[in-house]
Structures are given as structure tokens and as C-alpha cells.
Amino acid sequence: MRHYETTFILRPNLGEDQFTEIIERTCAIITDDGGTVIDTDRWGIKRLAYEIKKEVQGYYVNLNFAAPGKTINEIERIFRIDDRLLRYLTIKLADNMDQDAITREQNAFAARAAAVETDEAETETEAATTEETGEQKEQAKTAEKTTANE
Helix, strand or coil, rough: CCCEEEEEEEECCCCCCHHHHHHHHHHHHHCCCCCCCEEEEEEECCCCCCCCCCEEEEEEEEEEEEEHHHHHHHHHHHHHHHHCCEEEEEEECCCCCCCCHHHHHHHHHHHHHHHHHHHHHHHHHHHHHHHHHHHHHHHHHHHHHHHCCC
């Protein structure tokens, strides 16, 4: 099997249900042909660099997977037919990928996702702590002013 990455842009006005349906259908094509989806990354709605099919924004999705070459033909055939897709691009990352390499890639993506979640949680905790510290300083200043006025 070969290692591929496909990025596609959907119309932004579809709604979460249709985004999910298109992504799941694409993943089903990959797995039905004997491939393995390594990672699905939803980038969300982003502004386009230029207008595509009268749209200025698009919902970006990045799929990382291992599959036989014939799978790409089927995915791109369906992408060409479906008018809900604005653009797509598939690139080949590696020629030969065995099951061990697929497992390593899945673990690497899972570790990166866990690290991002941990960083986000730490950032939220720091923001809350900073907010509390700001409130405490505010209260201390108020207390000092009250004491100075007396």
C-alpha cells in the first residue's frame, strides 16, 4: 500500500451533518478498498486566498491514509461529481507502507493530538489563574485605597 494525504475544501454553508457525511463516505471508500485511515484532521472554515465557485470561505479537511492506487481514482471520481466540494488535492507521501509503518503513523498522530489537547488545557488553566490573580490585585488595590482614605 502507498501512503497518501488528501486535502479537500467543502462549501462552508453545508452544516456539520453534511461535513461529517462527506468525510465518513470518503473514509468508507478507503477502508472498503482495503486501505487504512491514519488521521482525519478537520481544519474548519477558513478564508480562501481567492474566490472558488463564488465562495470566499471553505471548510478544510485533511485525510492521511494508506491505500492501494486504485482507491485514489475512486475518491477523485466521486470528488469530481460532488458539487459540494470546491477543491481537492491528493499527494503520495510514500510508495511502500507495511502494517507496522501504518501503526507507527497512527500512534504518532495520536501522540501529537494528545500533546495539543494538553497544551490547550494548560493554556486555559493559565488564563484562569491570571484572571484570578488580576482580581486579587484589584481587591488589594481597593483595600489599600480604603485604608489610605481612613
